[in-house]
Amino acid sequence: MINEGRAEVAVWRIADASEGALLAEALPGAAALMSRAFGQMLEQVTEASVADIVIRTGPASDPAEGVDPRPAGRRSADESYRIEAEGQRFVIRARASEGVFRALLTIASRSHDGHPIAMDVEDAPKWAxxxxxxxxxxxxxxxxxxxxxxxxxxxxxxxxxxxxxxxxxxxxxxxxxxxxxxxxxxxxxxxxxxxxxxxxxxxxxxxxxxxxxxxxxxxxxxxxxxxxxxxxxxxxxxxxxxxxxxxxxxxxxxxxxxxxxxxxxxxxxxxxxxxxxxxxxxxxxxxxxxxxxxxxxxxxxxxxxxxxxxxxxxxxxxxxxxxxxxxxxxxxxxxxxxxxxxxxxxxxxxxxxxxxxxxxxxxxxxxxxxxxxSDPLYLDRRPAEPSLHPEQNERLRTVGNADYEPTVSTSIRRWDPARxxxxxxxxxxxxxxxxxxxxxSIATFDDLALLMLPRLAMVAEHGWSRDGRDPTDSGSAWTDAWSRLGFHGFHRSSLVFGEPSGH
Missing domain, CATH: 3.20.20.80 (Glycosidases)
Structure with a gap:
């Protein structure tokens, strides 16, 4: 149900009304990941009338730029999707299972504290x-x-x-x-x-x-x-x-x-x-x-x-x-x-x-x-800005490549491969x-998280976004999911997550 301040959604009922049964390939991975990263469940139902999410076939999108790295059977598959609010449910329109998969994760990521938010989203990748x-x-x-x-x-x-x-x-x-x-x-x-x-x-x-x-x-x-x-x-x-x-x-x-x-x-x-x-x-x-x-x-x-x-x-x-x-x-x-x-x-x-x-x-x-x-895409380069957590600043004395000059995380915002x-x-x-x-320099999984996030989220936004949105938006929006996936030690960048209180 779409949120108007009502009950928490623990389970999404989903029905496939698409041509070609697009949900079948998307469902296993989406269900596992929605549960693990967002604490939400998917339950497939046969009747669209009782579903919270309905899958329908959508229009084709312009292909992403670059070279498709996907294996046979998936090459050239359309990753685009559209999410529309229809009454008390969402309709996902996509051309391929991959678009359905990405749409489901978008719905999960925007359902705050288990409450779904009405949305109208049209999305497709920039780079293949x-x-x-x-x-x-x-x-x-x-x-x-x-x-x-x-x-x-x-x-x-x-x-x-x-x-x-x-x-x-x-x-x-x-x-x-x-x-x-x-x-x-x-x-x-x-x-x-x-x-x-x-x-x-x-x-x-x-x-x-x-x-x-x-x-x-x-x-x-x-x-x-x-x-x-x-x-x-x-x-x-x-x-x-x-x-x-x-x-x-x-x-x-x-x-x-x-x-x-x-x-x-x-x-x-x-x-x-x-x-x-x-x-x-x-x-x-x-x-x-x-x-x-x-x-x-x-x-x-x-x-x-x-x-x-x-x-x-x-x-x-x-x-x-x-x-x-x-x-x-x-x-x-x-x-x-x-x-x-x-x-x-x-x-x-x-x-x-x-x-x-x-x-x-x-x-x-x-x-x-x-x-x-290597500048800015080698993430073993240390971030130049301090963390909100002092113990991370101490760890960054030894974690990361000392041969690379540190760079502020948000420098990724100003980078564009085409330029x-x-x-x-x-x-x-x-x-x-x-x-x-x-x-x-990495000894633990927390060391990996410290160097990789939130900068990888900014790189990912560069790879996906066609609309020029601020890549740092990817940071704070996903931190709960990162922690659920085990990336508890991500860098609490003062530039991305704000200055410490009292400063």
Missing amino acids: WRGLSLDVVRRWFPCDEVERVIDLLAILRMNVLHLHLSDREAWRLELDGYPALTREASHYSTADVERLVSYARQRFITIVPEIDMPGHVAAAVSAVPALAARPFPAPELAYLTWSSPEVPRFVGAVLDQVVALFDSPYIHIGGDEAFGMPEDEYADFVRHAAAAVRARGRLPLGWQETSRAGCWTPSDVVQLWVGERDRFDSANAYRNWPEEWHPAIPALAAVADQAVGDPARIAAQGAAVLVST QPDIVEHGLRVAGIEAAIWCE
Whole structure:
């Protein structure tokens, strides 16, 4: 019942009067998430006359901009919806189950204290790809914690979880034939991945897997020494060479496993920071790895350094990540890094110094860019403004990447991928946007929440909103839901949530 100050709604009765039974696919995920995040229940009824919510087929909407990351069967599905108040009930008009799912979460989020509020909403996404890259290597996230992240993405109307599954420190995906990779570390089994992909699919989230190659492979080389073509002076300088006999077999086994487990049309091959690797060997590896992904019927995706291999086409996507003010500074590295890392700094600089030319290379190859620019989309950057909770300010002395200059959270309001200078200068096509959270400093789930929220909500609003609404509105409107999902430790930003009393 629509609220006029009357009784609390604990259960929504919902009827499907749409063409094509749109509720069937939307109901399981929506019901679970409405209960978990908002404390509300859905009960399907057959008669529209007794329903609080009725689903009807709506008109088509203009498609979102960018590149669709969804798997076969969902690509090009219309995410738009309209919510209308008709007497004492809501009518949802949508063209696809995904629109119904998003409409139900909108109703739940606007039903304050269990009381539904009359509304007339017409909504559709701006960008087709709206993601978060989660580093599960530097900090292990068991399945239940990944599911919390998936739930958060769903209520924020994001649609991609990019899982960074391998790096120098560990290898997190069970791989048939290579048991040594995961013998010493927590990892996702085949059953775990199947569980997560199914959970995400119910919530209209696509999991994009990343196996980072040919650099960031110290864990793999340590577990499988035959992968190393030569000795490496430091773990940061380990890399895979395609001409090594074991490497093509290994990469093939990795891709076979990933393709079998994940339904994403995109497979991320990494490609960043292959420090110390000769340029010709790097380009050869990227070309072969991308071709191997295509040979398995999927689309390769890589970080911006992969543009240096010259193998991308107008149908491809490259992930842009190096922010202008975050370019590698050798002098700063010598001052601040441990002395044992100093021998690797020249190799790091040789790779990083080429980043300024990557946008031009991407443009020349015609690929689209998935925008993950470190400023402002790397959420391990510390927020510059204080928290309303003093203990959070103390924790932020150690949580977050100290190499990045802090930025106020609301700077995201002023950012627009379509106006980012390197994108404008080179006329790059935007595939979508993806925030990233790197976990070197994260020890607990509360640490993750502290860095990720409310800024991820602002990024999500940029990805969805076509009407230019203030992204900080996403902050205070969702805090109860964040806490219900387990993100109790989110940053109580003084800019988003107001100044402390007495100040």
